[in-house]
Structures are given as C-alpha cells and as structure tokens.
Amino acid sequence: MATTFEVVAEIISDTSDIPLEEITPEKNAFTDLGIDSLDFLDIAFAIDKKFGIKIPLEKWTEELNENNASVDEYFVLSKLCERIDEVIAAKDA
C-alpha cells in the first residue's frame, strides 16, 4: 500500500507537471517546488478526493496569517503528509 507521501507526490507531479523524482519529503511545496496557490487548490482537491477528507486549508491559512505557525509547518511535504494523516485519523476515529 502506498504511503501518504507517495500518494501526495504523485498528485503533485500530475497536477503541477513536476517530475516525480524532484518531489522529496524535505521540499517546501511553495518555495522549493514553485507551486502557487492556484495549483495548490488543485492539489488539495485531489488529496480531498483521494482520501475522502477535507484538508482544513482555511484554518491553516488563518494560523499562518496570525503568525501562529510557519509556512514550513504546513507545506514542507513531510509535515503536510503528517497533517493529512492527522485529518484521516480524525475522520476514522
């Protein structure tokens, strides 16, 4: 069974036309991979559909805007996948 990172990397590669081998866990989706906010909506949509969840993008954005979190905490891919796993676990609980 594919890991969350493998699934997310595949989605990013498909939606943003980035070679799969360039997508590694320590990369920041925005600053390292050059994904913009519109591309990220496509990615979020694909992740939501794949896992049957609703990534709380609005809440994350709010926390970033209020300086309660850094961009890396959400958008470095390893961290993003941890957060996705948390949302999946909450859904299954």
Place this chain on the structure above:
Amino acid sequence: MLLEYFQMIDAVEALDVDQGIVSARSNVPMESTVFEGHFPGTPLVPGVLLIETMAQASGFMLLSRFNFEKMPFLANVTSAKMRSFVEPGAILNIEAELEHDGSGFSTTKARIQSDGKKICDCKLMFRIMPFPNETLRGNMLDRFSQISRS
C-alpha cells in the same frame, strides 16, 4: 440576459442549497453589441460567455450555501466543451451541481441545454473568499433577489 453587463442569468428556477443543485434559465437577446464582433453577419454567443453563464449559475448556488457571507471567485475551468452554437433568441437551460465542498474552495459541474440539445459543459473551481467590500455583497444580494423572483 445582458451580455454587455455580464448579467447572464435571467431566472433561478430551482435551487437546493443542501444538495448543491441549481437550475436556471436565460434568454439570449436578439441584439447585442457583442454580436457586432462575434461574428459580423453570423451572430453567435461567445464560448467564454457560456462558461461565464455556467460560472454564475454555480456562483449563485454557492453564495446561497454560504448565506452570502463569502464570495466564490472563478479560479479554474476544466473539460470545457462547446458542443453547439448559440444564436440570438435562444432559450438556455443552465444546470450546476456541487462536486466538492473543500476548505476555501469549491468545485462544480455545469452544463447548458437549449431546446433539448446539449450546448456546453465544464467543470469549475471557485476560490471562496471574504467579500472585498460591502458594495459587492449588496450587489450580489440584489441580483439574486431579482433573478429568484423572475
């Protein structure tokens, strides 16, 4: 339908906010300055305005779901297919349904038919944002009120 003013929806005929389904109607005017250029001697509703029509039907459905507290802005159009020409005087039946209610975005599927014939269809994504000002919110409420009574 006033093409020059981007008033694409004449009447909302059915709206199920919980299910995220809307159907609407528009009458294409016999005359419009748009037809002077598109095309001289062969007036046709531009495909981009048909996409706008599907976006507005989707938009009013989404506005209703958000109780007019947030505004859907068109962000992405995919799989748009223009299947038939639309001439002046056509009556358009527009349908849209919520595909996904995401966080900060929504996606819909929309289509237009006329006289039982498929005109066009597409998938739309909207970025859901706070209204930039009260004027826009007021205008959206007024317009929705007008087309809901028609």
